[in-house]
Amino acid sequence: CKDGMGVGDQLPNGSGHGSRKRPLEEGNNGHTHSKFRAKKRKKTPGPVLPKNALMQLNEIKPGLQYKLLSQTGPVHAPVFVMTVEVNGQMFEGMGPTKKKAKLNAAEKALRSFVQFPNASEAHLAMGRTLTVNTDFTSDQADFPDMLFNGFETPAAPEESFYLGSNGTNSLGEFPLPTPPGSNLVQAPLPPSSAFSSPSTGKNPVMILNELRPGLKYDFVSESGESHAKNFVMSVTVDSQTFEGSGRNKKLAKARAAQAALSALFNMQLDQTPSRQPIPREGLQLHLPQVLADAVSRLVVDKFSELTDNFTSPHARRKVLAGVVMTTGTDVKEAQVICVSTGTKCINGEYMSDRGLALNDCHAEIIARRSLIRYLYTQLEFFLSNIKEDHHKSIFVPCDKGGYRLKDNVQFHLYISTSPCGDARIFSPHEAGVEDQGDRHPNRKARGQLRTKIESGEGTIPVRSSNTIQTWDGVLQGERLLTMSCSDKIARWNVVGIQGSLMSYFTEPIYFSSIILGSLYHADHLSRAMYQRIADIEDLPQQFTLNRPLLSGISNAEARQPGKAPNFSVNWTVGDQALEVINATTGKDDMGRPSRLCKHALYSRWVRLHTKVLNRTYEKYYTTFSHIKLQLKISPAYQSLK
Known part of the structure; x- marks a missing residue:
């Protein structure tokens, strides 16, 4: 090198600016080593590739010897034949390389004693049970594009899933009705088979594709706020359409496939016990998860519509609730009856002795009051002289007097989170896959009556030593x-949702299902809703302990952090817009009473009572409390309450 220029200076990365490599140093008894050792390359994380037949056979029968039997063909295109002995039988495999010939031989060996088309049945034949679990209803679940390999070793419990059929904790335990023309159920359900056993290692889309190849999934809708999108996909199988929803299209497809597998092939997703729906007593017209997802989607979509796609200032909320009505087996014909939000109660100084203020503005309470308002409208339709109004009423006369709902008319309550009080007193993230339900059912905190905090959120237990609450x-x-x-x-769930005044006209009306958008725990919710009062006896005629369907939704709603707004909104079918109520005062910002207050509902009752008896009660009592005391409306209801 001339002018003292080193080799390192001539390299492109040196650029001739004296950037020299350090010389190797002598040390360790003459052994050369670099002062700066090269860093080890980090392996790029990625999906685990499926095992081929060679690897699978080696796991089942380790130590097998593959021998070259022959080599034929020209030099540029040789054909190798390899043999392997399994269970005393020889298997030959051919291929352009020895590796491929061995793979071919292994595949033949597997097929010889595993005479099933899929991995799950193979494991059953070999007496092995595979449990590769992933909860497809969890909002944390995604589905890999590649095939789950059925011969892989069991995954860790926290990553496990399996599809079951009429097994313990499976929805398949509960037979579904089979009305004609239903697009949700099919009868008779096929018997349990190895294919639907808890050892299949594929997600619902893959399983359904094996059963019905070439299915097409259609995009139905996209809804929700920007940080909480919800997609709906549908698939048509055997002339029946099934929908699924999720935070992305991939998840929605899997849930649509799961709905089809549940209805057509009796293949049910076995979830963690605490996340499983609890079917209602009596007639079950809908698949639980399909119904829950549909009701949730309808309520959220209606709220989006009423708030200009969540852009209105009144779209702010912590809890959203609504009631959906179904009149048959087709969820697509369901109708949103009311929508409401709110998390606070009235300040004590604003209470009204005339029933002009809303005392409790929690979303689910407002939803029930909205439903009562709707029931009054339907009774007015039934008593109308206009035939069209009369026929569209959901009521029919009772044999013993009064009115009842038409057959198959059901109301479903949706709440975006578990109701405050006993149903919400648990730690949601301490319930793992190994969860076997409530491990401490006898704790004092379980089943307690609780009261809301005035002008705040949360609840506190009711103490037996508490003094009686007085107005002054x-x-x-x-x-x-x-x-x-x-x-x-x-x-x-005992006295009904119709209230004392409505009980004067109708039989008790109960919710057919209670669906939660988040914080669903089967044990805690069922205890809070009816199990803690299961010992109730000697109920008056027509009343019962209602046990509705309890379910969460597939795409659980994200937690709503931050301060709760001080207002509550409500809407009932037929209204032009939302009504906004100040939760502290129980009235709107102009000081006007709500259309849901006791006084407003009592006014509806008076009009209805006039129509029924063809007489006017305006000259009688004009306050809500007087009508309850003096007319002795529904003594059975009052005694139960």
Whole structure:
């Protein structure tokens, strides 16, 4: 090198600016080593590739010897024949290389004693049970594009899933009705088979594709706020359409496939026990998960429509609730009856002795009041002289007097989170896959009556030593006690949702299902809704302990952090727009009473009572409390309450 220029200076990365490589140093008894050792390459994380037949056979029968039997063909295109002995039988495999010939031989060996078309049945034939679990209803689940390999070793419990058929904790335990023309159920369900056993290692889309190849999935809709999108996909199988929803299209496809597998092939997703739906007593017109997802989607979509795609300032909320009505087996014909939001109660100083203020503005309570308003409208339709209105009413006369709902008319309550009180007192993230339900059912905190905090959120237990709440005491500053939502819903499951005044006209009306958008736990919710009062006896005629369907949704709603808004909104079918109520005062910002207040509902009752008896009660009592006391409306209802 001339002018003292080193080799390193001539390299492109040196650029001739004296960037020299350090010389190797001598050390360790003359052994050369670099002062700066090269870093080890990190392996790029990626999906685990499926095992081929050679690897699978080696796991089942380790130590097998493959021998070259022959080599034929020209030099540029040789054909190798390899043999392997398994269970005393020789198997030959051919291929252009020895490796491919060995693979071919291994495949033949597997097929010889595993005479089934898929991995799950192979494991059953070999007496092995595979449990590769992933909860496809969890909002944390995604589905890999590649095929799950059925011969791989079991995954860790927290990653496990399996599809079951009429097994323990499977929805298949509960037979579904089979009305004609239903697009949700099919009868008779096929018997359990090895294919639907808990050892299949494929996601629902893959399984359905094997059963019905060439299916096409259609995009139905996209909804939700930007940070919580919800996609709906559909698939048509055997002339029946099934829908699934999820935070992405891939998840929605899997849930649509799962719905089809559940209805047509009796293949049910076995979830963690605490996340499984609990079917209602009596007639079940819909698949639980299909119904839950549909009801949730309908309520959220209606709220989006009413708030200009969540852009309205009144779209702010912590809890969203709504009631959906079904009149048959087709969920597509379901109708949203009401939508509401809210998480707070009235301040004690704003209470009204004339029933002009809303005391409890929690979303589910407002939804029930909206439903009562709808029921009054339907009774007015039935008593109308206009035939069209009369025929579209959901009521029919009772044999013993009064009115009842038409057959197959059902109401479904949706709440975006578990109701405050007993149903919400648990730690949602401590329930793992190994969860076997509530491990401490006898704790004092279980099943307690609780009251809401005045002008705040949350609940506190009711103590037996508490003094009786008085009107003047509250006005002087004593804390206002309001029943928790869990306790109120439990009461509705006995006395009905129609209220005392409506009981004068109708039989008790109960919710057919209670669906939660988040914080669903089967044990805690069922205890709060009806199990803690299961010992109730000597109920008056027509009343019963209602046990509705309890379910979460596939695409659980994200937690809504931050301060709750101080307002509540409500809408009932037929209304032009949302009504906004100040939760602190129980009235709107102009000081006007709500259309859902006791006074407004009582006015509807008076009009209806006039139509029924063809007489006017305007000259009688004009306050809500007087009508209950003096007319002795529904003594059975009052005694139960």
